[in-house]
Amino acid sequence: MDTVATSDEVDARGALPVDIDWSVAASVAKKVARPGPRVTRYTSEQAREELAEAAVRAEGPVREVTGLADGLRVPSARVVDRAGWIDAASNSMPAMLADESEPATGWSAKLSGVQAGGMLAFLSSAILGQYDPFSLDPETGEPGVLLLVAPNIIGVERQLRVVPADFRYWVCLHEVTHRVQFSANPWITGYMRDTIADLAAGDEDSVAQILARVTESVRSGKPREKGVIGLMQLLQSPEQFAAFERMLMLGTLLEGHADHVMDAVGPTHVPTVETIRKAFDARRTGPQNPLQKLIRTLIGMDAKIAQYVRGKAFVDEVVEKVGMERFNTIWTSPETLPLPGEIDDPSAWITRVL
Template identity: 70%
Template sequence: MSTPGTSGAESPDARPPGAQIDWGVAAGIGRRIARPGPLTTRYTLEAARSELASAAVAAEAPVREVTGLADGLPVPTASVLDRGQWIDAAARSMSSMLGGGQPGSPGGLNIAGRLGGVQAGGLLALLSGAILGQYDPFSPDPRTGDDGVLMLVTPNIIAVERSLKVVPSDFRLWVCLHEVTHRVQFSANPWLRGYMLDNIALISADNGESGGEMVARISAALKSEKPREKGVLGAMQLLQTPEQYDAFTRLMMLGTLLEGHADHVMDAVGPGHVPTVERIRAAFDQRRKRPQNPLQKLLRSLIGMDAKLAQYIRGKAFTDEVVATVGMERFNAIWTGPDTMPLPEEIDEPRRWIDRVL
């Protein structure tokens, strides 16, 4: 997959070593402390792995038909993983994006990098029990070497389908419909990968600001009457420079579009291909909304799960309204380039995007 470079923004690898994370340490720690998956027989596990691999291929044609994207492109296979394998893959991807010690590489970074690896390993272990599937545009497919790989985490899918008491084969295809939509989004629009890397580089680059300058900037912002976001987004707005926060906002808008579009496609495809889709959607939405204890709420906030849920909801509402108004073919103008991405004020008022772009 050819992508634009990241010229114009300092590469993440240009940061001082102390700012990097030893992802080899992170992967090792993550694998050691990750919780085991649900109890299952080897036969059941292998049957689930085989069915997920087939479902990831079967989902491609209806997703392409509904989206109008990726027509004629090859249909890649998915990587069906356990939790430890997902941790290794995630660590490699994060190293590729942010720099740092590669998993499995000799040597290592300084003590700060290794300590960062320990912290990152704890986060990877936590996430390894929550991720059902993921399209990673930054890691090469182990079979073809092309950029981008679709990963499905078998034990987590089994755990959720048991918890929801849904038909396993239907649930597995339903999950694949969402993740395959992400694969189609990036396959049909190679510029998305470079766009993400450009903005990640801006966020992670050393901006040369001293501690005193940062404190002065934050103090001035707190005294200013200029409106700020609430919660975690408000904190990010204070801690980052204006240029970094703009890049962060662009990534948030892209994530909102990608997740909402995938949810829209899942619901459009589901009724014709997943017999129990209404039962699955109702059970899954109920699971998303179930109450958590205070510790769970804190963890969800820290790792951005609540922000992720908001992305699904806002992005799907945006996609639903635009497609209902102008149709999917004209909606696809959104994939033209960075200038046609929705702006923050347009996500909740899709008519403004229609007026600006179409």
């Protein structure tokens, strides 16, 4: 969950090359990342304690509403600062990319590391929380770590002028939903890794091949997706774009489901939830300066906002029509996930799957 939209840098990750020196990326990111809001030691420690407690407390209501992960242990969350998030992200990327070779150290990898470091620096100030299914929990040695970035949460709650305790718990509801999704359905992690591998597979297309796709698209007059998604459609091979669409549909489902759960749990457990939701949505869609807008577009964050909106509308309608128990059929396998044409037509998914 981030200040404009969640977790996960799914959109940006698929575009990253595997040959990256992640130690360089982490070092660069920590040097150029903006400092967080100024807080006293007391405020910092209080926020950390509150977030850690809220992450545990949110698990029960989320499991009750979703009907998922019942009986599994309730893990703790890691509350980190921006540097801590950068370290965690740079350590998890090789695992996510299924890169089991020796760490890349050549000049090309270092240059890519500098570029990736710039992206991590920007994201480190935007991410509120993130569930990382690829990293190992240091407490249990099992995969899956929930990260909460305390300075970013404090910064946003101040800007929105909302009740800190309510906002922190509200953020935890979203991120804990992601943890529940992956804990109850371990196959999703492997599906994500395989899809990312498909994105990175194959030789780079030549400029001539890309230009040929652009020319064919213009000549055919066929409708094409707008924005970043349309650009990916032109730049990627058909096989890579199919993998990109699979990743996009999964991300849209995960984010929409988490937003649905937040709104289902919120009225009972978060006294000021209406104020928080209104202020947060206004922030998501509010104006940004040109540089921020450019960066957001380049790393896919604008497309991610659409994931929240489209995904939540899909989940809301399906749950309203068939109930949460039947909706949970969606977590059975890759074949029961929504197809691109079904996200905006939930009845089509109900007809095909249920």
